[in-house]
Amino acid sequence: MSYSKRLLIASAFFGVIGVGIGGHMAGAGSLAWSAVHAHILVVGWLSLFAWSMYYKVYTPPNAALAAVHFWTALVGAAGLNIGMYVYMMDTFLPEVLSLILYISMGTVLIISYIVFFIMTILQPE
Structure with a gap:
């Protein structure tokens, strides 16, 4: 299954949630x-x-960057939201662990945005 299709399915899942x-x-x-x-x-x-939509319209300029972007996007989007929930809703985890989860998953998401930015710069017209 293409990155485009997988991201579209994940997007729809997040929309429903x-x-x-x-x-x-x-x-x-x-x-x-x-x-x-x-x-x-x-x-x-x-x-x-x-x-x-980017992956549907364009062929990524670098397959390795596309793979890093795809996985950091999925893990970061899910992880940031889970980490935020665990931290803000004062759940079962000790505060320091929930904060580490929240920050580390946010960092993964930031990496995803940076990799996407690099891919757009490298993208031929």
């Missing part, structure tokens, strides 16, 4: 999950969708 959380927040009358909700939709749904 984000809409579900939004519906829950509206029904509960609480904004407690608003940061997680926003990041799921912007990072998970919107960014993965945009990257899916």
Whole structure:
């Protein structure tokens, strides 16, 4: 399966989760999950969708960079949101561990954006 298709499926998954959380927040009358909700939709749904379209329209200039981008995008998008949830919702993990998860997965996502930026610079017209 192509990177485009896999990113599109992941994007749709994040969209369903984000809409579900939004519906829950509206029904509960609480904004407690608003940061997680926003990041799921912007990072998970919107960014993965945009990257899916990039892979559909363009052939990546470097296969290794494309692989790094794809995996850091998926792991970073999922990990950042899970880390944010665990940290902000004061769950079962000690605070220091949840903060490490949150920051490390955010770093993976940043790497994904940097690799994508490099790929766009290298992309022939």
